[in-house]
Amino acid sequence: MSVFYNTCGLRLPAMRGMTITARMHRDRAAQKRRSAGFTLIEMVVTLALVSILFIMAVGGYRYFSANRALDVAAREIRIQIREAQSMAVSTGNTHRVYFNVSDDTFVMQRRQGSDWVNASPAEALPSAVNFDSSSPPNFDGDAYIECFARGTSESGTLVLQNRNSKTKTISVDGETVHVTESG
Known part of the structure; x- marks a missing residue:
């Protein structure tokens, strides 16, 4: 050496x-x-952790979006009922909000003679929300709420349900015309 x-x-x-x-x-x-560089094992472990976090985030987002859709649907129905009440008083003509349980839509209608005509386009509930089939809309036995020219309306309740089985109940007191939401 x-x-x-x-x-x-x-x-x-x-x-x-x-x-x-x-x-x-x-x-x-x-x-x-x-x-x-990275070893193959490091890469596989990293991808597995990222995948798990992604799946958790998507699940949380779906839950949040279904609850948000329920809130939006309840608010839209409340607004539609209030608008029907306002239109009935201002025009002196009976208006109603009709709830079509079979296709999860609702529409404001006005009385024209003995018929009902749509006063606005039908609105569909968000895809994650439907009318609760165990408790269908019930306003004095009907699937619609009538609002009269004198400022009163029918009393009743309507239950909405989302895909997470969370519900919101919309109640209308016909004498005070008070619309409340719970759930």
Whole structure:
């Protein structure tokens, strides 16, 4: 074995045909290659964790969006009932909000002679919401609420349900024309 002396006077073993500086560069390059990438196991574990977090986020979003859709549907029906009450008083003509349980729509209608005509386009409930089939809309035995020109309306309740089985009940007091929401 030959001995190599560097400029500082240190005794270092010499390598065949390679200087110390070249050896240091080679070692650094090899270390960089080893630390530059990821192993397959690291990649699989990372993807698994990201997938789990994504699935949890999507589940939470679906739950939140169904509850939000229920709130929006209840608010829209309340607004429609209030608008029918207002239109009945201002026009002197009976108006009603008709609830079609079979296709989950509702529409404001006005009396024209002995017929009812749509006063606005039918609105559909959001896809995550429907009328509760165990408790259909009941306003004095009908699936609609009539609002009269004198400012009163029929009394009754309407129950909405979302795909998470959460419900909201809309109640109307006919004498005070008070519309409340609970649930």
